[in-house]
Amino acid sequence: MGEISMNYAEAEEYINQIPRFSKVKSEENVDEILALFGHPEKKFAYIHVAGTNGKGSVCAFLDSMLRMAGKKTGLFTSPHLITTTERMKINGQNISEEAFTEIFEELLHVVKAREKAGHLHPTYFEWLYLMAMLWFGRQGIEYGIIETGLGGRLDATNHIAQPVLTIITSISYDHMEILGSTLTEIAGEKAGILKSGVPVICDGSEPEAMAVIRKRAAILHCPLKVIEPEQVKILLNRGKNIDFLLQDRYDNKSYRIHVQTEAVYQTMNGSLAWMAVKELQKQDSELQQTEDGVFLKGMAHMHWPGRLxxxxxxxxxxxxxxxxxxxxxxxxxxxxxxxxxxxxxxxxxxxxxxxxxxxxxxxxxxxxxxxxxxxxxxxxxxxxxxxxxxxxxxxxxxxxxxxxxxxxxxxxxxxxxxxxxxxxxxxxxxxxxxxxxxxxx
CATH class of the missing domain: 3.90.190.20 (Mur ligase, C-terminal domain)
Structure with missing residues (x-):
C-alpha cells in the first residue's frame, strides 16, 4: 500500500468534511466494505446498544466490568467530547493517532476505488464505524460494545446479523425529524436492533415504548429482561458516590451496587449494564467463574466523562x-x-x-x-x-x-x-x- 501520505490532522479534517447523513439507505455499502476486509466485526462477540439517553454510560459500565473480569474489550461510542480518537477504545484506551491514521489511509484506498466503480462514499458515522471494526478485529478483542449512532433500525451498526446481546436504554423524544414524532415511532426505530433469538435487556421506564419493544421481542423470540424504575432503589447518596439496590426479578436476587457519581440517573444505566453482564455469564464459561465482587469493582471504577x-x-x-x-x-x-x-x-x-x-x-x-x-x-x-x-x-x-x-x-x-x-x-x-x-x- 505504500507509505502513509496523511498525518492525523489531515485524516481528521477529511473525515470532518464527510456529510453526516445520506439520502440512500447504505447498510449494504457498510457490509460490502467490511466483507473486503474479511468481516472483522464477526471476529468478536458483538454487544449492540441503542436508546435515546444513557447509551454511552451503559456501554462504559459494561466495558469496565468485562475488563475487570480480564476480558479484552473494544468500545465504540459517539459523539466525542474533544478528539475523534475517543470514539474507539481498546481496554479503555483511545486509539492512537498513528493507528487511526494508518487505518484511515487503508480505508481511503478502498473507498476511492469503490467510488470509481459507482459505489457510495460512507457517511461520517459509517466511516468511523468501519475504522473501529477494522481496528477491533485486528487487535483480537473478545467483546465489542457498540453504540448505535442514531435510532437503530437503519443505523450503520445494525448490519450485524447475530450479536450476542442487545440493550435498549431509556427512550424519550429526540431526533424526531428522523425517528418519528411519538414514543411508539421512536421505540420502533430503536427496537430495530433486536435479532431473532438474541437476548435483550431494556429500561422499562416508558410504558408506551416498552409495548413496542415487547411486541418486537415476542415476534423474534428474543429472551427479554426489563428493569422497571421501582427495582432500582438508592440506599445512600453521599454527593460524590451512590449506593443502590438492584432487585433482579428474573433470578430473584438483590445486588448492592456502588457507583462513583453524583448522577442518580446512572443507577438505572448501571443496572442495565449489570443485567447485561449477568446475561453474558450464561454464554461465557470464563465469566461464569467470575465472582460478583469483580463486577462490582468494575462498576465502582467506571468513569465516563461529561456525565455530571x-x-x-x-x-x-x-x-x-x-x-x-x-x-x-x-x-x-x-x-x-x-x-x-x-x-x-x-x-x-x-x-x-x-x-x-x-x-x-x-x-x-x-x-x-x-x-x-x-x-x-x-x-x-x-x-x-x-x-x-x-x-x-x-x-x-x-x-x-x-x-x-x-x-x-x-x-x-x-x-x-x-x-x-x-x-x-x-x-x-x-x-x-x-x-x-x-x-x-
Whole structure:
C-alpha cells in the first residue's frame, strides 16, 4: 500500500468534511466494505446498544466490568467530547493517532476505488464505524460494545446479523425529524436492533415504548429482561458516590451496587449494564467463574466523562442535550445538591426542543442565575433567542456571552458569590466538550 501520505490532522479534517447523513439507505455499502476486509466485526462477540439517553454510560459500565473480569474489550461510542480518537477504545484506551491514521489511509484506498466503480462514499458515522471494526478485529478483542449512532433500525451498526446481546436504554423524544414524532415511532426505530433469538435487556421506564419493544421481542423470540424504575432503589447518596439496590426479578436476587457519581440517573444505566453482564455469564464459561465482587469493582471504577462530572470543586459538566436528559439532570441536582445554590451555564443545538428543556431547568428550586452561550458548531442556537426563553420562564438573572471561555469565567465568578454553590454546565455535548477542553487548558 505504500507509505502513509496523511498525518492525523489531515485524516481528521477529511473525515470532518464527510456529510453526516445520506439520502440512500447504505447498510449494504457498510457490509460490502467490511466483507473486503474479511468481516472483522464477526471476529468478536458483538454487544449492540441503542436508546435515546444513557447509551454511552451503559456501554462504559459494561466495558469496565468485562475488563475487570480480564476480558479484552473494544468500545465504540459517539459523539466525542474533544478528539475523534475517543470514539474507539481498546481496554479503555483511545486509539492512537498513528493507528487511526494508518487505518484511515487503508480505508481511503478502498473507498476511492469503490467510488470509481459507482459505489457510495460512507457517511461520517459509517466511516468511523468501519475504522473501529477494522481496528477491533485486528487487535483480537473478545467483546465489542457498540453504540448505535442514531435510532437503530437503519443505523450503520445494525448490519450485524447475530450479536450476542442487545440493550435498549431509556427512550424519550429526540431526533424526531428522523425517528418519528411519538414514543411508539421512536421505540420502533430503536427496537430495530433486536435479532431473532438474541437476548435483550431494556429500561422499562416508558410504558408506551416498552409495548413496542415487547411486541418486537415476542415476534423474534428474543429472551427479554426489563428493569422497571421501582427495582432500582438508592440506599445512600453521599454527593460524590451512590449506593443502590438492584432487585433482579428474573433470578430473584438483590445486588448492592456502588457507583462513583453524583448522577442518580446512572443507577438505572448501571443496572442495565449489570443485567447485561449477568446475561453474558450464561454464554461465557470464563465469566461464569467470575465472582460478583469483580463486577462490582468494575462498576465502582467506571468513569465516563461529561456525565455530571466534577471538573473543579463545585464545577460540573453534564451532556444532557434533550428533554429526557435535562429532566434526569434536574432530578440528580435535586437529589445530590439539595439546598445548594445553583448557577447554570447553558448552550443548546438548534434541532432540540430547547423551549421545554429551558422550562424544566427553570424549575430548579435553588437556581440563582444563568449564563447563556453558544456551541461552536453549525447547529448552534442564537443565544439571544435562548436567553429570551429563560427570561420568559424565570425572573432571576440571565446573562450571556458569545465566547465560551468568557462565559465559563463569568459563571464561576457569579457562582462564587453564593456559599457552597455549584456551577452546572449543560444543554449540549458540544458545550460539555468545550468546557472540559477549556478547563484542561
Amino acid at each position: 462530572e466534577e471538573l473543579l470543586p463545585g464545577v460540573y459538566v453534564d451532556g444532557a442535550h434533550n428533554v429526557g436528559g435535562i429532566r434526569k439532570l434536574r432530578e440528580s441536582i435535586a437529589a445530590s445538591f439539595a439546598g445548594r445554590p445553583v448557577w447554570l451555564l447553558f448552550a443548546v443545538a438548534s434541532d432540540k426542543d430547547y423551549g421545554e428543556m429551558i422550562r424544566i431547568l427553570c424549575t430548579i428550586p435553588e437556581l440563582k442565575g444563568v449564563t447563556v452561550t453558544e456551541i461552536e458548531n453549525y447547529r448552534r442556537t442564537d443565544l439571544e433567542t435562548v436567553a429570551s426563553i429563560f427570561r420568559k420562564n424565570w425572573h432571576g438573572y440571565v446573562g450571556h456571552s458569545y465566547n465560551i471561555n468568557e462565559a465559563i469565567t463569568t459563571s464561576e465568578q457569579q457562582a462564587a458569590k453564593y456559599p457552597n454553590a455549584v456551577l452546572i454546565c449543560a444543554g449540549s455535548l458540544y458545550l460539555a466538550g468545550s468546557v472540559i477542553e477549556a478547563l484542561q487548558r
